[in-house]
Amino acid sequence: MTNAVPRLATALVSGLIFGLGLSLSGMLDPMRVQGFLDVFGAWDPSLAFVLGGAVVVAFLGVAISRRLSKPVFDRAFHLPATETIDPRLVVGSALFGIGWGIAGFCPGPAISALALGKVKVVVFVLTMVLGMIAHDRWARQRK
Numbered sequence: 033m034t035n036a037v038p039r040l041a042t043a044l045v046s047g048l049i050f051g052l053g054l055s056l057s058g059m060l061d062p063m064r065v066q067g068f069l070d071v072f073g074a075w076d077p078s079l080a081f082v083l084g085g086a087v088v089v090a091f092l093g094v095a096i097s098r099r100l101s102k103p104v105f106d107r108a109f110h111l112p113a114t115e116t117i118d119p120r121l122v123v124g125s126a127l128f129g130i131g132w133g134i135a136g137f138c139p140g141p142a143i144s145a146l147a148l149g150k151v152k153v154v155v156f157v158l159t160m161v162l163g164m165i166a167h168d169r170w171a172r173q174r175k
Contacts, residue, residue, distance in 0.1 A: 039105040051144040057082045060145040062136020062152075069133050 058064050059082055067076030102108055132138050135156050137145065142160065145153045 035105045042105060050140060051147075054141050054144045059141050060148065065132065065136040 054060055058078060064076055064078055067074060068079035070076075097103070097109065128138070135142075135152075137153070137156050139160060142153060142157050146157060
């Protein structure tokens, strides 16, 4: 485990940069997300710019990773085992989108927004964690 400290430090710095970016872009405010989804009302295009920036960064990251034989702080890349689009993926994506639209949060910004100490955020994160636990138990029982 000689790479444990650099891996943890890299994860911490990456998370801090991600959280700072979410904060600076205003994405910790669920009204921004809901404003983006309100295309026939008071539409707020700011999320499109944040998403566009994320796509550029992800594109560059994928392009760089394809040139590497392995990650810097790990033995191998951890990629999905399947590329199949199945009902489970579609239903999970739909639930994610519905929850995002209703609450105005997805997991990353919600965890970052915990620092704001708002009850709505705490309730969202707690229910998200409970949903993850319930899903994991359900999935284990199916196997």
